Amino acid sequence: MGNQVKLAMVGCGGMARGHLNAYKTIYSRGGRNFTIVATCDPKVERAQDFANVAEGFQGKKARVYNDIKQMLKDGDIDAVDIAAPHGFHHILAVPCLEAKMDIMVEKPIGITCKASRLIVDAGERNGRLIAVAENLRRYLGQRCVNWIINEAKMLGNMRMFLAQKTFFWTLSVEAEPMQWRAERLVGGGGLIFDSGAHYMDTIRYLFGDADRVFAQMRTYERRTFKHPERGEVVADVEDSWTATIVFKSGVIGVWSFFPAARGKALTHAVYYGDKGSFEDFSGDVFHGLRTEGEIAFEDGKKRNFKDLQIEFLMGLSPEQKAKLFPLGLTDGVQLECYDFIDAVANRRRPDVDGWDGFKAKAIAEAIYESAWTGKSVLVDDVISGKVEDYQKDINAKWGIK
Numbered sequence: 001m002g003n004q005v006k007l008a009m010v011g012c013g014g015m016a017r018g019h020l021n022a023y024k025t026i027y028s029r030g031g032r033n034f035t036i037v038a039t040c041d042p043k044v045e046r047a048q049d050f051a052n053v054a055e056g057f058q059g060k061k062a063r064v065y066n067d068i069k070q071m072l073k074d075g076d077i078d079a080v081d082i083a084a085p086h087g088f089h090h091i092l093a094v095p096c097l098e099a100k101m102d103i104m105v106e107k108p109i110g111i112t113c114k115a116s117r118l119i120v121d122a123g124e125r126n127g128r129l130i131a132v133a134e135n136l137r138r139y140l141g142q143r144c145v146n147w148i149i150n151e152a153k154m155l156g157n158m159r160m161f162l163a164q165k166t167f168f169w170t171l172s173v174e175a176e177p178m179q180w181r182a183e184r185l186v187g188g189g190g191l192i193f194d195s196g197a198h199y200m201d202t203i204r205y206l207f208g209d210a211d212r213v214f215a216q217m218r219t220y221e222r223r224t225f226k227h228p229e230r231g232e233v234v235a236d237v238e239d240s241w242t243a244t245i246v247f248k249s250g251v252i253g254v255w256s257f258f259p260a261a262r263g264k265a266l267t268h269a270v271y272y273g274d275k276g277s278f279e280d281f282s283g284d285v286f287h288g289l290r291t292e293g294e295i296a297f298e299d300g301k302k303r304n305f306k307d308l309q310i311e312f313l314m315g316l317s318p319e320q321k322a323k324l325f326p327l328g329l330t331d332g333v334q335l336e337c338y339d340f341i342d343a344v345a346n347r348r349r350p351d352v353d354g355w356d357g358f359k360a361k362a363i364a365e366a367i368y369e370s371a372w373t374g375k376s377v378l379v380d381d382v383i384s385g386k387v388e389d390y391q392k393d394i395n396a397k398w399g400i401k
Contacts, residue, residue: 006035009081081133086194108197108361133337137205145271166265167267209379215370221239241256292306
């Protein structure tokens with residue numbers, strides 16, 4: 001079980017509620033090598049609510065803060081779970097790392113690559129663990145697809161994938177307090193790197209590091225929202241895009257999303273090797289929560305994905321099953337929270353560490369950079385900061401140099 005972990009939760013709205021519920025489930029399953037000792041949010045009533053919930057399942061009160069500086073000054077914390085708007089990730093994470101605390105930060109790791117680099121560098125400089133809260137690779141379906149492609153190699157050598165969705169969606173602006181997602185300078189971009197962060201991690205998980213990207217994006221539909229101080233604001237993040245992604249392994253992928261397409265809808269999510277293909281019947285081009293699908297081989301034979309998931313599970317040793325699905329957990333958010341606590345307690349690398357989150361995020365940023373400049377972009381140039389045309393004014397907005 002490792003050492004007992006004193007955990008703080010910073011940011012107590014939105015996705016943080018999912019984390020809190022995950023810790024509650026872990027505790028109820030016997031994973032009790034942690035205690036939530038502090039909660040922090042600018043709205044102190046939200047931090048107090050989280051502290052009350054934590055006390056309800058762990059029987060111990062957590063300190064409540066509305067200022068992270070005071071929380072860090074008081075100390076007595078081993079690890080911090082950070083769930084806040086994108087632009088605050090580096091602002092919150094770096095001081096925690098400098099205070100010698102391990103962190104888990106929600107995806108995407110930072111609002112830009114430079115912001116992400118600040119977090120990764122602070123972790124390395126202080127010898128601390130960084131986990132990125134990427135839940136989707138941990139579900140059974142995602143694990144099974146990885147087994148099909150990279151372990152059992154049922155599809156042979158991978159060649160390409162097509163993940164495309166066109167439909168008409170009356171896009172609504174997020175309700176307060178999530179309206180920051182609709183402004184590029186505040187949230188960093190739209191769905192390409194928000195929900196798209198999940199898919200970027202998925203394709204890295206399946207195919208390795210990306211090499212080059214060429215993309216186009218558009219904002220077709222006009223959306224507005226009422227800002228409490230600035231009145232009517234027009235959303236300026238993308239609503240549609242198509243990207244060709246070339247991987248260092250040689251795999252070529254096309255990822256496109258057009259919710260502004262009136263008329264015929266189209267969904268197509270298929271992964272091709274030189275021996276066959278896997279089709280995701282959900283057509284999920286963001287999350288990869290695959291439950292139904294089919295392998296089609298070149299000789300015409302087919303295999304049902306539900307049967308393959310059973311075969312995958314049956315082939316796991318007790319040790320492998322305990323590693324992938326500890327305490328019998330199968331929910332991705334619960335698994336990411338368990339992995340973070342276990343990594344801190346046992347001083348081991350998290351399943352998705354800071355560099356994993358950074359490299360996945362960089363693919364999304366390469367899509368933005370390519371679409372912004374109209375040029376093909378090397379992902380390594382985006383990671384290094386050599387290319388930052390799209391990100392430049394976002395970095396300026398947040399004072400990132």
